[in-house]
Amino acid sequence: MTDNKAYTPDSEPAETAPPKKPPSYATAVMSDFNSKANLTEEDGPYDPFENRDPNGASAGGALAHLLKSSLGTGILAMPMAFHNAGLVFGGVMTLIVGFLCTHCVHILVKTSHNICRDAKVPALGYAETAEKVFEYGPKSMRRYSNFAKQFVDIGLMATYYAAACVYMVFIATSFHDVINYDLGLKWDVRIYIAMTVIPCLFIGQIRNLKWLVPFSMMANIFIVVTFAITLYFMFDEPLDFSDKPLIAPAAHIPLFFATVIFAMEGIGVVMPVENSMKKPSQFLGCPGVLNTAMITVVLLYGVIGFLGYVRFGDSVRGSITLNLPDGDWLGDTAKLLMAVAILFTYGLQFYVPNEVLWRKIQHKFSPEKHNMVQILLRTGIILVSGGIAAGIPNLEPFISLVGAIFFSLLGIFVPSVVETVYMWPDRLGFCKWKLIKNVLLGIFAILALIAGSAASIDEMINPKEED
Template identity: 70%
Template sequence: MTDSTISIPPSASSSSVFTLNDFNSHTNLTEKPEHTDEYFPSQHRDQVKGQSTGGAFAHFLKGSLGTGLLAMPMAFYNGGLLFSMIATLIMGYICAHCIHILVKTSQDLCKTTKVPALGFAETAEKVFENGPTSLRSWSHMARLFVDYGLMVTYFATICVYMVFIATSFHDVINYNFGLSWDVRIYIAMTVIPCLLIGQIRHLKWLVPFSAMANVFIIITFAIVLYYLFNKPLEFSDKPLLARPTQIPLFFATVIFAMEGIGAVFPVENAMKEPHKFLGCPGVLNLSMFTVVVLYAVIGFLGYVRYGSEVRGSVTLNLTEGDPLADAAKLLMALAILFTYGLQFYIPMDILWKKISYKFEEKNHNTTQILLRTGIILISVGVSAAIPNLEPFISLVGSVFLSLLGLFVPAVCELVYLWPDRLGFGKWRLYKNALLCIFAICALVAGAAASIRGIIEIYN
């Protein structure tokens, strides 16, 4: 998911920050090849400023690794050692497959509609526009669903960020200074830097923050690995399969951790050779293989080390009062704070494009300041109401990313290929139907378990 620290180019669609018109205005388009009617999107992309395959791999990998990695031990606690290891590998394949079919559909639509690139929401819209006649009236609704789904997802994510930042500072400061302040006090203090970073409206000004965040994350991971291996690991008291009531929380957390659906189109749209995003090995396959291996290893070792005491981020389990552990907690909190601006930028850009026409241009600056301030204050209120990281992560993963990361790609491929391109025996119909059913089950079961946990905490 779930936190993306990539530099998003001006080629992404409205669902990925920018519109297609923005893409065309920022790219050097070449002439359509002569003597052929086939349209090649790569020949109409910016070959000077476009992103290389290696750069795309680095960006997509960076966008897929973040707080979700540190939440994997909690996922293993909710699944059990053996079940979680197997299910993590399966979920990694499912997430990679859903991204693959969504990007493949988008690239095929680019050739059909003769445009250089399509973003997430535009892909959903074009799928229905070019699909069965009876579904074409749903095209605008599909675009709105993805746009608003992305906005809600990112706004929910910034609430998770605030809780994580506040909890990290709460644990370090309260222990070292003998305080007993409630975590809500730290959430209230977090609003000050978030208000400042949240007012940044240009991606280039966020680059230094993202660079520092990446350095802090690397150092934190190294410290976490040190603590995971500094004592003998105990396996005997860890169940191979957790209680059935915990399983939905496992899937919700893993979906939150692995689904980087918001980072897919900004990366793919910026590539000079978009066909290399898919394929074997390809950017997607290499990135997801690396992500799945890291998530499985950290989840397994983190749960073996801390067992039932594992928390929403494994950094919060590190030894209290230990200078190295405190450094890891604070560095990770600062890394999340520095990536807050990018996470907030994406939904605000989508929202502003939808409502800016309602205000006079001379009032745009004041309106943006007030709007951004209001949304940040609302997110602080939500965070203070649910100051516990575990059910919050599960809720975001189960509700929003189940829909955007699993359900929407399956529906898009199904509608695009309907009715005569579904493969032998219409196997793609059944495959996508199973994906949709799985997404809905993950949504309902995960949301119910998360809300139940939130209610228990509130009481």
């Protein structure tokens, strides 16, 4: 990502026309959430789709990327989400939240397409879309264009760093359960977090995506095997529905919403995937890449969440793999494979926000010091992440907290604001129904943030007693 100065309204003429000379954008890699195409200055109507890379990803490739990014630790947390919601309420609200998340991604991508035409650029990332919407929006809002870009960039970085902390807790908890039980140890999970930091320090130093490909391939194989083993244990005994509540106590509902939003939201991946397509018109629409991916994800999440909660009941944990029987070689294999898969995925999870951060600060250091600064920066961030993970070693509320804060803001609140600003004031539909809809989405996001954060923090302070 390039640090271009945002347009400032001080030089704007009195009329409300958009700036005639928007700032230029250099070519950037897809992983930094920004566009990979140069700003163009063409006369006449501009079609961004005609200026995409003809060698870009196909619709099938884009679908594979979206599914791969969605089917990770989130799906393993869905049984815990149903525990906090109840069978009927959890099933219905999973569908509703899935619809809302899909809608928010849809309006973000649609707005990005529209602002690309106005700005005459082939593609824009999430942060750039927010910036351009304000820059070309109502005159009173243009001064906030740089703030919008920085807010999204910082939010995406924080989201990925927080998710990396969740990864550390998950890896350590998996090894803790297996090793402590099999060897009769009583080591605290924080010891395993400290040991997890060591391989993360090495994996986190990888700065070339192609070196992460073998890790991702092995991780995908391990995840498929883990899912197969988990499904085996889910059906190895008759499922008992009788003791499962249809609706959970109201105090648990915020944790459900926070967990489901964490599981489903892949907002940081959507724009890079869409920007990489050679035919972006196939991303939206019916069926479209987005709808196909989200329908698949929502159905899988609902089924795994429902059946996983029915199978393990109130003992369900932050990842269903942690409920597999201790001492059983097959269960232990699944736990360890998933832990190693997440460890291998850590490199990619850490790579993305670090690239964004480095592009923001690299100009502050002389080129001959870049290598050493990168090593120290990555090491410091990983050590801090390990410290945060050790401070919050309870996986369940940690997942809920990350979902409540970051994914509520970036996945629901920001897309609704971006669409509203772009449509303001005379394109908001009959009786301004889009404004009303986006206000309701914003309220839901803020309520999910407040209630989910409060419930998660309360559970961290007053953890449940475990057997």
